[in-house]
Amino acid sequence: MNSKKQWALKSGIALALAITGVIAHAEPLQANVIHWWTSGGESAAIRQFADAYNQAGGQWVDNAVAGADQARATAINRIVGGDPPTAAQFNTSKQFHDLIDQGLLNNVDAVATKENWAAIFPQSILDSIKANGHYYAAPVDIHMPAWFFYSKPVFAKAGIAGDPKSFDEFLADLDKLKKAGVIPLALGGQPWQEKITFDAVFADVGGPDLYLKVYRDRDAKAVNSDAFKKVLASYKKLHDYVDQGSPGRNWNDATALVIAGKAGVQIMGDWAKGEFSAAKQTPGKDFGCFPGFGPRSPYLVAGDVFVFPKTDNANAIKAQNLLATIMTSPQAQVAFSAKKGSIPIRPDVDMNQLDICAKEGIAIMKDKSRQLPNPEMLLSPDMQGALTDVITNFWNKNQSVDDAQKAFASALKG
Incomplete structure (x- = not known):
């Protein structure tokens, strides 16, 4: 890894730690993450987030559930049943808005404000993740389903x-x-x-x-x-x-x-x-x-987000904010998209790692x-x-x- 990349990685981790209040040598922030990415390419992609989270002082606990419908049902059942995961995958859609309405999700306003999401993410994505003036999900990719x-x-x-x-x-x-x-x-x-x-x-x-x-x-x-x-x-x-x-x-x-x-x-x-x-x-x-x-x-325009189930546990909230920060960071976005086939949710990234299809998608998204x-x-x-x-x-x-x-x-x- 060259010095420039090392500096970028260290800077990203330092920012994540500053936002979440994690201190050096603290117990790792355990994060139980439910998702449905189980195919070969998908597993390689989610590993990018897991590795980045672990490097930032966390401990990723992978909870892969085959099938999107099954994964969402598992997450909802755990939330309603009082055993919520730290984060759960949904599509960039209205799928999780009932959970917002029922007060079952934490917001990640602190991360959104610090990272200036409102100025960076496309409006269609902002419309999906924001409700009642609060940000309730971290978008992780832009997929084009057609x-x-x-x-x-x-x-x-x-x-x-x-x-x-x-x-x-x-x-x-x-x-x-x-x-x-x-x-x-x-x-x-x-x-x-x-x-x-x-x-x-x-x-x-x-x-x-x-x-x-x-x-x-x-x-x-x-x-x-x-x-x-x-x-x-x-x-x-x-x-x-x-x-x-x-x-x-x-x-x-x-x-x-x-x-x-x-x-x-x-x-x-x-x-x-x-x-x-x-x-x-x-x-x-x-x-x-x-x-x-x-x-x-x-x-x-489609994609995926991670929502953060309601909890009052201070460490769990820190873990949620760390996840939201890491998943949306430029470095993790590029590493994830290169494996997943998606394009990053933010335009301020190094596109050299991305393929010609992704580059075409990024160019189109500018229009x-x-x-x-x-x-x-x-x-x-x-x-x-x-x-x-x-x-x-x-x-x-x-x-x-x-x-x-x-x-x-x-x-x-x-």
């Missing part, structure tokens, strides 16, 4: 020269992949994956205005429009390009098909890059990535006109669940576009 990842050797074999610039070009490329004898579209047939695939199509085919009218405004006229009907029809066309093994498949197993050259392309969040990285594949050489069709495609909040930032968990049910039903059953449109409109009414 990237397109493809095998460069498979594309070359199929005679596909470059990234598609429209949805119609994408369908034509999928036809070429089918003729080449590979799985055109690697899809994990689970409801959440079918929903993010739909949202990718919605953002690109429907455009930002229609997307926001539906998800943010719940505009009945927009949902019942011919433009939204076209979105649904376009989405269902993709069904012709998935394989029979798709239903129930995990997302990382779908990524593995692309990595192995058995499938052409996968629509997935940029966390999939962690799997490519773990397989020693290089973006631009072994696989390609594009965030949508054309240079002005919308960029869906606020291309940013679109993911649906979970705009809808309650119950509403998001109801719409996911509509989409997965449409995908898996022989349902007409008209009937799907009516079901979507009904679910959106709540």
Whole structure:
């Protein structure tokens, strides 16, 4: 480690210790952290936070729970049951706002003020983590859930020269992949994956205005429009390009098909890059990535946060503040993002460690006109669940576009 990096690390640790009031040679601040990052790339990423926390005088106690829904349920049950973890993972969304409303979370205002979060983080993230004038979560990444990842050797074999610039070009490329004898579209047939695939199509085919009218405004006229009907029809066309093994498949197993050259392309969040990285594949050489069709495609903003369950224990509060400081620090952000496939939640970082896909994402995020909040930032968990049910039903059953449109409109009414 060169002197500059040593100085940066020591400075970051000193700041963390100053904020939390930790003194040298004190007992390590134990932090029990619930998260759902269990795949190869995810485990490597969360280790970056754990190592940084331990170096800063803490003791990270890892509590990985496979599956996002299961991990959130575990955290909520422990909070309600009086045995709260120090921190728990949620998505950058409204998922944890009920906990805020019930007074079950501590705020991290001291860290947010010291670190000037209000001036650094994107507004859509601030809107998610802040309520009633207080900061209740530490954001740890920005994910874009609608990237397109493809095998460069498979594309070359199929005679596909470059990234598609429209949805119609994408369908034509999928036809070429089918003729080449590979799985055109690697899809994990689970409801959440079918929903993010739909949202990718919605953002690109429907455009930002229609997307926001539906998800943010719940505009009945927009949902019942011919433009939204076209979105649904376009989405269902993709069904012709998935394989029979798709239903129930995990997302990382779908990524593995692309990595192995058995499938052409996968629509997935940029966390999939962690799997490519773990397989020693290089973006631009072994696989390609594009965030949508054309240079002005919308960029869906999503991500993950850690919340801090209510406690009056002084050491636990110090541990929570130390976690919030470490997780959002420039050094840990870059180390984590390089493994996770995400981009940092702050722009003032050294991008040299990040890959070409991440650098493209960071460049796009500078253009606020291309940013679109993911649906979970705009809808309650119950509403998001109801719409996911509509989409997965449409995908898996022989349902007409008209009937799907009516079901979507009904679910959106709540």
